[in-house]
Amino acid sequence: MSVQGRKNNAITEQGGLNSELKKQKSWSDKMSEKSYDTRSSLNRSGATSRFGRLRSRLKTLAALGYSRNFRNIEESVSLQPTYKMGPDCNQVFSVENAKHIIHGVLEAYLKGKDYDAKRFANLSRTLAELIKERVKNSGISRYKIVAYVTIVEKNEQCCNHGSRCLWNVSTDNYATSVYETKQFTAVGLVFAVYFD
Incomplete structure (x- = not known):
């Protein structure tokens, strides 16, 4: 008798395990039946299925x-290539225009407010999104805009803010503006990177 035959005989001798294995369904069979039952019950009830x-x-x-x-x-x-390697003359990122936008947004939303760490965490994100949208709508196209706002409470400490960038000096630039009150300082930065 071969080794395989001995194994089969041993399984059948141990309480008919071979027939029990045939009766058991695999996990994937159970899940497919369950999903079919769920789909058919959803369709019967008039509700739309998940897909x-x-x-x-x-x-x-x-x-x-x-x-x-x-x-x-x-x-x-299918888009045709434009062969543009730089922005048009009237669509160059203007640092002065961006500074006015940043300072205007910070002053409009932070004037007369008291510092609250929990509120200002969400407010800084909202202000960054607002600045980003206003800079995008200022007439520049084909620029990727990154904006962020940092609001720091004044507690007789010093705060240095720095950044490094690797970009094309002729087309890419940044703008920053600072808004200060007696309780806090807000710094808004916008980076504009031209993409072709």
Whole structure:
């Protein structure tokens, strides 16, 4: 008798384990049955399934002639190169304009406020987003804008703020503005990096 035959005989002799193994379902079989039951119960109750929106979009795209791998969609969107290596004369990042925007936002939102560490943590993020949007809308295009605001309480301490950048000196620049009160100091920075 071969080794494999001995193993099979040993399993059948130990209480019919072989038949029990056949009766047990694998984990993936149980999960697929469970998901099928869940989907059928959801569809019976009138509720949409979890992937219902995706299925309807795929059906719509298939009706329009697109395949499931979306190759046709990728081919339909083709951008031509512009061969621009620098910004137009009227769309260069203006440091002075950005400084006015930063100082205006900081003064408008922080004037007359008392320092509160919990409130100012969220407020600094909001101010950075607002400054970023206003600089973007100031007439520059093809620039990546990074803005952040730091608000520090005055407690008779010194605070140094530094940054380093690796960029193209002819197109990229930064602007900073400081707003001070008796209780705190707010520093706003904007970095503009041209991308082609």
